[in-house]
Amino acid sequence: MSKDPVLVTGAAGFIGFHTTLRLLQDGRNVVGIDNLNEYYDVQLKKDRLQELDNFQNFIFVKGDIAEKNTMESIWSEHGPFKEVIHLAAQAGVRYSLENPYSYITSNCMGHLTVMEMCRHTEGFKHLVYASSSSVYGGNEKLPYSTKESVDQPISLYAATKRADELMSYTYSHLFSIPQTGLRFFTVYGPWGRPDMALFIFTKAIIEGKPLPVFNHGEMRRDFTYIDDIVEGILGTLNNPPPKDRKSPPCRVLNIGNSKSEQLMDFIAVIEDSLGKTASFDFKDMQPGDVKETYADIAETEELTGFSPKTSISDGIPRFVTWYKNYYDVA
Numbered sequence: 001m002s003k004d005p006v007l008v009t010g011a012a013g014f015i016g017f018h019t020t021l022r023l024l025q026d027g028r029n030v031v032g033i034d035n036l037n038e039y040y041d042v043q044l045k046k047d048r049l050q051e052l053d054n055f056q057n058f059i060f061v062k063g064d065i066a067e068k069n070t071m072e073s074i075w076s077e078h079g080p081f082k083e084v085i086h087l088a089a090q091a092g093v094r095y096s097l098e099n100p101y102s103y104i105t106s107n108c109m110g111h112l113t114v115m116e117m118c119r120h121t122e123g124f125k126h127l128v129y130a131s132s133s134s135v136y137g138g139n140e141k142l143p144y145s146t147k148e149s150v151d152q153p154i155s156l157y158a159a160t161k162r163a164d165e166l167m168s169y170t171y172s173h174l175f176s177i178p179q180t181g182l183r184f185f186t187v188y189g190p191w192g193r194p195d196m197a198l199f200i201f202t203k204a205i206i207e208g209k210p211l212p213v214f215n216h217g218e219m220r221r222d223f224t225y226i227d228d229i230v231e232g233i234l235g236t237l238n239n240p241p242p243k244d245r246k247s248p249p250c251r252v253l254n255i256g257n258s259k260s261e262q263l264m265d266f267i268a269v270i271e272d273s274l275g276k277t278a279s280f281d282f283k284d285m286q287p288g289d290v291k292e293t294y295a296d297i298a299e300t301e302e303l304t305g306f307s308p309k310t311s312i313s314d315g316i317p318r319f320v321t322w323y324k325n326y327y328d329v330a
């Protein structure tokens with residue numbers, strides 16, 4: 001077991017928290033950074049951090065990844081880091097219409113700053129960073145494959161994630177930094193994000209309010225359970241692209257459940273888990289949103305051993321149990 005610390009950016013976030021927890025349980029030393037911004041409930045981020053603080057092998061630094069000085073001091077005080085899992089970002093498709101600047105700062109400047117630090121680290125092993133299924137935009141060929149062109153993003157969020165992939169390619173080409181971008185497909189599970197459908201629907205059903213359902217329910221999503229995502233991230237970290245001189249040590253992989261679910265079926269499982277019936281407020285499609293996502297994961301399975309195991313009928317009840325405990329509802 002390596003004693004070198006792993007840096008996890010966005011450690012107070014949903015995926016960052018679970019990834020850090022798993023690394024700590026595996027005995028790795030982890031340094032986490034997060035700016036605890038107010039995009040959603042800061043208390044939820046602090047409560048996640050409290051769980052991580054139970055581990056002596058965890059150090060947390062509150063700071064902004066887009067600030068060069070902050071990153072330099074975290075590297076000199078707690079690094080150097082030869083392995084980095086970069087998950088900090090301004091997430092959310094819909095919010096990128098309201099607050100575009102935060103996407104460029106966190107997702108583009110932040111990504112550059114992380115890569116600059118990796119570039120100047122001797123013996124650097126692997127940067128694993130979060131991309132998104134949203135880069136597929138309006139692509140109609142399903143399942144989504146990394147071999148398809150993704151040059152028509154339909155939200156600024158998607159454009160920043162695609163920009164990250166392109167910047168990463170360039171940095172791998174110029175400086176031979178091993179990097180893997182993971183295109184996550186709708187991640188859900190305990191400690192999940194309050195701006196995402198599972199959280200919003202569960203809360204609305206409990207409160208007896210109608211569920212806002214876009215495109216009149218005609219949506220399909222590849223929902224991926226958080227434990228499968230964490231397995232995928234760690235499997236990827238341990239399998240960096242080779243430095244074989246034929247091409248830059250850089251790749252982009254899909255990481256989804258590879259099963260496209262009808263939105264209304266997803267809601268039916270939430271109703272079953274809660275033992276309550278939903279009412280609906282059907283709405284038109286939202287700008288920037290896509291109708292369907294579905295991941296081709298053959299390459300990810302081959303290169304990293306990724307193998308998602310959790311169906312929505314297993315995963316959703318686990319979220320509902322967490323939600324009821326955390327918010328103390330019957």
Ligand SMILES: NC(=O)c1ccc[n+]([C@@H]2O[C@H](COP(=O)([O-])OP(=O)(O)OC[C@H]3O[C@@H](n4cnc5c(N)ncnc54)[C@H](O)[C@@H]3O)[C@@H](O)[C@H]2O)c1
Binds near residue numbers: 034045065088092193
């Ligand atoms: N959850 C999903 O379904 C999903 C899907 C596709 C891609 N992603 C990507 O995966 C990553 C993790 O997503 P998540 O669901 O955990 O989101 P999250 O919002 O819960 O986590 C992101 C964390 O990053 C922090 N952060 C944001 N900007 C920062 C900055 N400039 N400096 C330091 N910290 C900053 C936030 O405070 C937050 O805690 C993100 O890059 C996101 O875009 C997530």
